[in-house]
Amino acid sequence: MAAYPNLLRPLRIAGVELPNRMVMGAMHTRLETMDRPLERLAAFYAARAAGEIGLILTGGYAPVPEGVMDEGGLVLDRPEQLAEHRVITSAVNQAGGRIVLQILHAGRYAKVASCVAPSAIKARINVHAPRALSTDEVWATIERFANTSALAEQAGYAGVEIMGSEGYLINEFTAALTNQREDEFGGDFERRIRLPVEIVKAVRARVSPRFMLIYRISSIDLMDGGMTGEEVAELARRVEAAGADMLNTGIGWHEAAVPTMAAPVPRAAWVEAIRNVKRAVGIPVMASNRINTPEVAEAIIASGAADLVSMARPLLADPDFARKTRAGLAEQINTCIACNQACLDRIFTDRVASCLVNPRAGREVEFEDGKTADPKHFAVVGGGPAGMAFAINATQRGHRVTLFEAGDQLGGQLNLARQVPGKNEFNEMLRYFRVTLKRLQVAVHLQTAVDAEGLAARVRAGEFDEVVIATGVLPRQPDIRGLDHPKVLSYLDVLAHGAPVGQRVAIIGAGGIGFDVAEYLVGHAEESLQPQVFMDAWGVDTAIHGAGGLKAPAPHAAGRVVHMFQRKNESLGKNLGKSTGWILKANLRKADVAMTAGASYHAVDDQGLHYSVNGEARVWDADTVILCAGQLSNRTLADGLAERGIPTHVIGGADVAAELDAVRAIDQATRLAVSL
Structure with a gap:
């Protein structure tokens, strides 16, 4: 019997036979901005197809220019673009794979001056304020989704995924938070969900029955004013009735104050939100977010919470994830560690994505991996x-x-x-x-x-x-008197050797290591391992009784009093990872970690750390002073x-x-x- 019987079981969706239940989720890579973009994209997807992944979802293509993620972003709206897409679909098909085009209208998240939304409400993560779409423009947008879907079928894709999650345009229509319209596309719940239902109907009418229509639903918004669990379930039923063949589940909006897919989030943390969707419909449902091993994926499907699993970053880390799973070689999988350093952090800072554990990701055409003729x-x-x-x-x-x-x-x-x-x-x-x-x-x-x-x-x-x-x-040793004092430790003493640390701690240096040491000392270890502890700490109601699935977060009792210092007179943690640094800083705020910038250090003695800020001499009564002053x-x-x-x-x-x-x-x- 196979080690992963549910994960490796074939599944037929519309006219497509999937050899297993593993899906490569959609990712924005920005490969299209590099030299030889078609060659790079084709090689990127073909490598995952050769690795036996059951289905590939492309990064998002906008149905209209104003819906792109950023300037020069991906759009599919004209027949003359089909030749480019056939390069990609042919490469995937020749490698034995199946690929679906994701259609994504970024709405108010589009980093372009012409961005549009259901209402003229600016997103806090975008410098541009959106213009509200007129009723006629909404109907025209529905037609453009259908147009892009028809083009995708002509280009050789096996289907399309309509992106209705993560706070993009469609999700903005479904949430009262961002939809303050008074026409047939706004107001009560029935009118707010009209856009996704009409899009699915229009797409279904324009493509063949054998062409997959996947809808990515926001299973939990994690935003005040988002949908309740009952509303999510009802939207799922309406989308199924409108003609969707499968539902993929998204988690949270990009501007949500709850982490959804970084390493501090426990594996399979969102399974209950996904189960809510699965219970509502008869079509297959795909789970997503923080699924990075075959064991976790198998357990989700075996539990009945979903029929398939979507893994995006794990396929950056190891394009052969599915092949190794089938062959019983799970120990050899190069596992995604959810660090976000080379993927999301680069995307959110206008760079091209790759992977920390696999530098070949997105750079397949740059590596010659054949055997050397001159072994040394x-x-x-x-x-x-x-x-x-x-x-x-x-x-x-x-x-x-x-x-x-x-x-x-x-x-x-x-x-x-x-x-x-x-x-x-x-x-x-x-x-x-x-x-x-x-x-x-x-x-x-x-x-x-x-x-x-x-x-x-x-x-x-x-x-x-x-x-x-x-x-x-x-470790770099700063020029401070008293570094030989017994209360002075280096970060190596603490993290590598487990040196005892007092109750009142001064940390000198606020780079990545300084923040890591602070987190180590105030303790949030159980949150990343136990889903319910995580949900309570971040204020998530897994039953999604209220709008957006939020509740009051549980207080965090820190075991120590920690004070961080840095020489630079700027915000501490300014250079932490774009997609993860805010999580770390939020954790330290909960633990009441104090932070002082612009500090000049003078000495460590029995009194503690002597320092000054703007020429004013101060002493912090520390039991332990930990040096994190660089390397x-x-x-x-x-x-x-x-x-x-x-x-x-x-x-x-x-x-x-x-x-x-x-x-x-x-x-x-x-x-x-x-x-x-």
Whole structure:
């Protein structure tokens, strides 16, 4: 019997036979803004099709120019565009896959001056205020959805997904919060849901019965003035009656004050909202958000909450997710850790998406992964993310690698990150590295310090052809009197060695590590592991009795009094991740963590931390002072080898340590391995 009987069971939707219940969810990648966009998009989707994913949903294409996500965004509204789309659909079909075009009208989220909405109410996440659509324009928009759907069928897509979730145009019509109209498309619930129902009817009338019509419904808005659970269920029934073949479930609006898909959100946290939709209809329902392993996906379907699972970022992390699942190789899946650093954070800062754990994502045409014609033996020093990534990729290309790690375990800075509440998914990243190194039979030597003289001798003797330095970083020591005081600790003492910390804590430095240490000290660990604890903490009513599914959040009792300090006279946490930093800052606010900017540090003594702000001398009575004042590249070995005439490749934190950056480290290591 298969390990995942529900997940691997075929399913027929309209005229399409799906080989399994795994779907690649729609993602905005911005690949269309790069050179060779069609080639990149075709390669991106074809790689996932070859990986046996049951169905692929494209990123959103607007049915009208004013509905794009941002300037120059994707639009499908004219027959002359079909040739471009056939490049994509042909590539997917040739790889054995099935692909559906998502139709997304961004509404008031469109980052264009011409953005439109049901009512002229500006979104707080957009600089542009929308213009309210007239009644005639709403009917014209319905026709444009139908037009794009017909074009999609001509282009060779297996279906369309109508995006009615996440706070985009259709969702704006269904919620009283953003719909203050008085015509047939606004007012009471019946009129607010008319737009999605009419769109589904119009699309169904324009495409063949064998063409899939998927509607993405907002299963919980997480906004005051959003829909109740009963309204969501009724909308689902109306959309089914109008002709939808399947429902996909969206979670929350982009401007909601509740996290929905970052690592601090527990896996499968939203299953009850999805179950509410499933109970309402007879057509298949797809679950989404924070589903990143076959075990979680199988459990959702087995529970009856959904018929399929949508996984977007997990297919960035590993395009072979479905193939490995079918083959019983789940341990070899490069799991999405929901960090958002290379995907959503880049999208929300107008850059092109990729993936921290898989730099090839969206860059498939840039990597030559064939076997090398000139195999070498590399000595890699340092078993952090850069060293491990190089070792794996170099070995896959046919090189021989010996990896030396001075510590007693692999992982480097990842071992610090996984101690932080909400970052438990880093354990999956380490598991993948360890399993892959073992599978590839890379020679790994733990607790093995390497010195320049000995390594240089081994290179000269021909034992190694080249050396890769991935020795990481060292904590930077600020120039403050009293750093030898017993109450002073470094972040390594706390996160790596579990040093005891007092009840009143001063943290010097407010970069990523400073915030992580603060979160570690005030404690939110259970929230990312237990769905109900998470829901209570963030004020989510899983039964969705009220509008938007919100309730009063539970108070958080912090175990310590924590005060963060930074030298820069600017808001603390300014450079944290765009899609995750606000979550961390919100958690610290709940725990009453104090934050002081523009601080000059003078000394640590029995009284605590002596500092000044704007020339005013102050003392904070701290039991413990933790140094998180940045990092320095650990280049001792690299410099020693250079002095002995041994050339090296320096990667990761040993190369650049301005801010710990696993995205850059893994990308740099991977590209080096492929280039040599």
